[in-house]
Amino acid sequence: MARVVVDVMLKPEILDPQGQAVANALPRLGVTDVSSVRIGRRIEIDFAGEPDLDRAREIADKLLANPVIEDFDIRVVQDAAEVA
Amino acid sequence: MARVVVDVMLKPEILDPQGQAVANALPRLGVTDVSSVRIGRRIEIDFAGEPDLDRAREIADKLLANPVIEDFDIRVVQDAAEVA
Numbered sequence: 641m642a643r644v645v646v647d648v649m650l651k652p653e654i655l656d657p658q659g660q661a662v663a664n665a666l667p668r669l670g671v672t673d674v675s676s677v678r679i680g681r682r683i684e685i686d687f688a689g690e691p692d693l694d695r696a697r698e699i700a701d702k703l704l705a706n707p708v709i710e711d712f713d714i715r716v717v718q719d720a721a722e723v724a
Numbered sequence: 725m726a727r728v729v730v731d732v733m734l735k736p737e738i739l740d741p742q743g744q745a746v747a748n749a750l751p752r753l754g755v756t757d758v759s760s761v762r763i764g765r766r767i768e769i770d771f772a773g774e775p776d777l778d779r780a781r782e783i784a785d786k787l788l789a790n791p792v793i794e795d796f797d798i799r800v801v802q803d804a805a806e807v808a
Contacts, residue, residue: 662767673772673773674771675772676768679766685760687757688759698755699746703749
C-alpha cells in the first residue's frame with residue numbers, strides 16, 4: 641500500500657479570511673512574531689497497489705482543488721509506519 | 725523569515741465523511757485502486773524571525789486542532805523559494 645499526499649492551498653493573491661482570523665487571535669496567546677497564517681487542505685490518498693502520481697494529479701485537479709483560486713502539490717509518502 | 729507547517733488530520737478512528745465522499749466519487753473518474761481518502765488541514769505559519777516550534781505547537785494545540793478528534797504534526801520548512 642502506498643500513500644499520496646495532496647496539499648491544496650489558496651493562491652498567494654487570494655485572501656484567506658480563515659487564516660487571517662487565526663493570525664488576529666495570536667496576540668491574545670502572547671504570540672507577536674507571526675507575520676502570516678494560511679490555511680489549506682491536506683488530502684491523503686491510499687492506493688491499494690502502486691501509487692499513481694498521474695492518477696492522483698487527475699483526482700486533485702478534478703475533485704480536490706479549484707484551479708481558479710487554489711494551487712496544489714502532490715507527493716508520494718512511503719512511510720510504512722504511517723501508512724500501516 | 726521562516727515557515728512552520730502544521731498538518732491537522734482526523735484521528736484514524738474518527739469517520740471522515742468528506743474523504744469518504746471523494747473516495748465514493750473516484751470510480752466515476754475511472755479510478756478503482758484507491759483504498760482510502762482522508763481530508764485534513766494544512767496550516768502555514770510564517771514567523772517574522774526564527775521559527776519557534778514550541779510556540780507553533782502551542783498555537784496548533786490551542787487554536788488549530790481539536791485534540792479530542794484530531795492529531796497534528798509540526799515541521800519547519802526552510803525553502804527560501806517557497807517562503808519568498
